[in-house]
Amino acid sequence: MAVCTTIGDLGEFGVIARVTARFPGSDDVILGPGDDAALIAAPDRRVVATTDVLVEGRHFRRDWSAPCDIGHKAVAQNIADLAAMGARPTGLLIGLAAPADLPTAWADAFAEGVGAECAAAGCTVAGGDTVRSDLLTIAVTALGDLGGRSAVRRDGARPGDTVAVCGPLGLSAAGYALLTAGIAPGHDPGAAGSPAPRDAAAEPDWALCLREHRRPGPPYAEGPRAARLGATAMLDVSDGLVQDLGHIARGSGVAIDVETALLHPHPALSAAVSALDAAGRAPRGSVDLMLAGGEDHALAATFPPGTALPAAWVRIGSVREGSGVTVDGRPSQESGWDHFGGADGKHSGGADSKHSGGADGKHSGGVGGAH
Numbered sequence: 296m297a298v299c300t301t302i303g304d305l306g307e308f309g310v311i312a313r314v315t316a317r318f319p320g321s322d323d324v325i326l327g328p329g330d331d332a333a334l335i336a337a338p339d340r341r342v343v344a345t346t347d348v349l350v351e352g353r354h355f356r357r358d359w360s361a362p363c364d365i366g367h368k369a370v371a372q373n374i375a376d377l378a379a380m381g382a383r384p385t386g387l388l389i390g391l392a393a394p395a396d397l398p399t400a401w402a403d404a405f406a407e408g409v410g411a412e413c414a415a416a417g418c419t420v421a422g423g424d425t426v427r428s429d430l431l432t433i434a435v436t437a438l439g440d441l442g443g444r445s446a447v448r449r450d451g452a453r454p455g456d457t458v459a460v461c462g463p464l465g466l467s468a469a470g471y472a473l474l475t476a477g478i479a480p481g482h483d484p485g486a487a488g489s490p491a492p493r494d495a496a497a498e499p500d501w502a503l504c505l506r507e508h509r510r511p512g513p514p515y516a517e518g519p520r521a522a523r524l525g526a527t528a529m530l531d532v533s534d535g536l537v538q539d540l541g542h543i544a545r546g547s548g549v550a551i552d553v554e555t556a557l558l559h560p561h562p563a564l565s566a567a568v569s570a571l572d573a574a575g576r577a578p579r580g581s582v583d584l585m586l587a588g589g590e591d592h593a594l595a596a597t598f599p600p601g602t603a604l605p606a607a608w609v610r611i612g613s614v615r616e617g618s619g620v621t622v623d624g625r626p627s628q629e630s631g632w633d634h635f636g637g638a639d640g641k642h643s644g645g646a647d648s649k650h651s652g653g654a655d656g657k658h659s660g661g662v663g664g665a666h
């Protein structure tokens with residue numbers, strides 16, 4: 296019998312059978328892959344629904360990330376959006392558009408990553424679609440349950456609220472900068488499976504940035520927890536902290552003040568900036584990366600005054616009457632990722648953003664950088 300080396304060899308239904316065999320079980324999925332549609336429990340009669348699409352070359356590179364990392368990230372990015380509403384995931388739908396020459400081992404390892412991240416988040420894949428495409432594209436739809444609570448939207452922040460974040464900031468952007476600069480090694484596309492076990496002693500100090508870029512770990516449970524604590528607005532930081540807080544400021548009709556003295560760069564982030572600096576590739580400091588970097592999928596939320604924040608949450612500023620986002624009292628230009636912004640369609644920002652962008656000029660700089 297011929298060995299199947301590509302998904303073209305397997306055929307559409309062969310791919311589906313192989314991929315779906317790698318997903319965990321879940322009580323929320325009443326009917327999973329195999330019928331015309333899936334059946335998912337909706338315990339409180341409302342369903343939280345979100346979708347994020349990942350495109351090769353835009354969101355990931357096969358020579359930068361292992362297929363299992365890309366599976367993890369596709370799931371994480373979507374469940375982070377559910378968490379940011381205060382919801383837990385109940386089921387995912389995954390659209391896979393892939394070239395026929397995609398190695399079967401790549402699809403297997405991708406599905407392993409998807410399944411493992413689902414298991415970590417307490418959900419599974421209920422269905423999807425598999426089609427042929429020149430451009431590898433992964434479209435995830437995630438459905439979630441609010442457990443009887445109100446959704447935490449972007450329009451509820453009130454003057455006097457505390458602004459807090461949970462999860463890392465800037466690490467993923469630093470990982471991206473390290474890969475772009477060629478300082479961090481890429482992933483060997485020939486090695487389709489999990490990356491080799493790591494030898495912590497041999498790792499550079501910035502290794503966490505690379506791992507965070509490839510496989511972010513949003514604090515899923517903290518979304519519902521923040522909702523229970525009375526969070527007035529919340530989102531996950533995907534495009535950049537300042538830009539994303541701008542959505543809350545606009546949606547809520549308030550101003551948000553961020554204090555950089557409250558932003559404490561992770562040592563791995565500082566190490567990445569030093570490595571970029573040494574290579575002549577660090578136009579921005581750690582705090583700038585924390586303000587403008589996205590893709591860590593940390594949660595940012597506003598809480599009523601006097602809320603006792605759980606240990607995982609760090610206060611970074613406050614809400615007042617007005618509009619816009621300030622950093623250390625200075626109005627900040629919108630900074631962060633815009634798929635259609637900038638000359639090459641990748642970064643947004645004011646007039647100077649082309650020069651204050653990340654290592655490759657794709658993120659625009661935030662204000663600050665005192666650290």
Ligand SMILES: Nc1ncnc2c1ncn2[C@@H]1O[C@H](COP(=O)(O)OP(=O)(O)O)[C@@H](O)[C@H]1O
Pocket residue numbers: 346347376533534
């Ligand atoms: N093509 C589209 N059709 C309908 N709604 C969209 C489309 N693209 C984005 N949206 C909506 O616009 C809002 C902002 O999108 P986005 O910035 O991608 O959110 P997030 O950062 O939370 O993933 C979301 O509510 C999303 O559902």
Ligand SMILES: Cc1ncc(C[n+]2csc(CCOP(=O)(O)OP(=O)(O)O)c2C)c(N)n1
Pocket residue numbers: 347348352353354355356372471533534589590632
């Ligand atoms: C190859 C590659 N180039 C650039 C980036 C950086 N990048 C791509 S999308 C993005 C922003 C987040 O993705 P988006 O699709 O905007 O997610 P959403 O805001 O909808 O959650 C960033 C920082 C990357 N991760 N990989």
Ligand SMILES: [Mg+2]
Pocket residue numbers: 346347
């Ligand atoms: Mg989105």
Ligand SMILES: [Mg+2]
Pocket residue numbers: 347372373376533
């Ligand atoms: Mg998103």
Ligand SMILES: [Mg+2]
Pocket residue numbers: 533534632
């Ligand atoms: Mg975005």
